[in-house]
Amino acid sequence: MNGTRGTLIAFEGGDRAGKSTQAKQALQWIRETLREPAVLWHFPNRHSATGRLLDTYLSGSTELTGQVAHLLFAANRWERVEELWQLLDSGSHVILDRYAYSGVAFSVAARGLDPEWCLAADRGLPSPDLVLFLDLDPQLASKRGNFGEERYEQLVIQQRVRQFFLDRLFQSENWVRISAEQPPDQVQLQCRRAITEMLPRVRSLPLKLLW
């Protein structure tokens, strides 16, 4: 590597907005077209001990208090933070399919937790260089395949999540809102444009910390 750090790119949004599809395509584009190393991580990471428990929580077979669920989602990120710093330091881009923003938005919207209390659990994690907010009207999201399968996939919750993203988390310097109502190819083009614009701007700057 040539001494430049990798960048941290987060995809955020409600359920069924197309984040996973778009993140995978962005990964492929960075690797094959930009020819730079990149990895894609999904949060919650359902393969660790915390993630397996969260998986049962999301499927509805385990009940947890809102606070315990929130702290587990945050722990699920913290347990990978050293690996995350190492990847970025080594020059690899890291694409995140959900991050701490989902953590606070869902805990506030679905479990009624205090926003400030929620934010504290993720304070100090690396702050993304770019957040691609894939915005989809929950009415439309609810008509997409498999909506309603997991806890939190309910229209009112998704509407509150969206409002929280827009009102509280949208920070104009590093957030880009992309309408996920467009055809997927259009969404991908806008993601690529935002990444292309971000790269030269941030690479010589150190990563910030949340929040």
Ligand code: NYM
């Ligand atoms: N979710 C996700 C949270 O409630 N807190 C978090 O910190 C994260 C990362 O998990 N409805 C919620 C949002 C989703 C659910 O995510 C599962 P996915 O991307 O569908 O696997």
Ligand code: MG
């Ligand atoms: Mg989901």
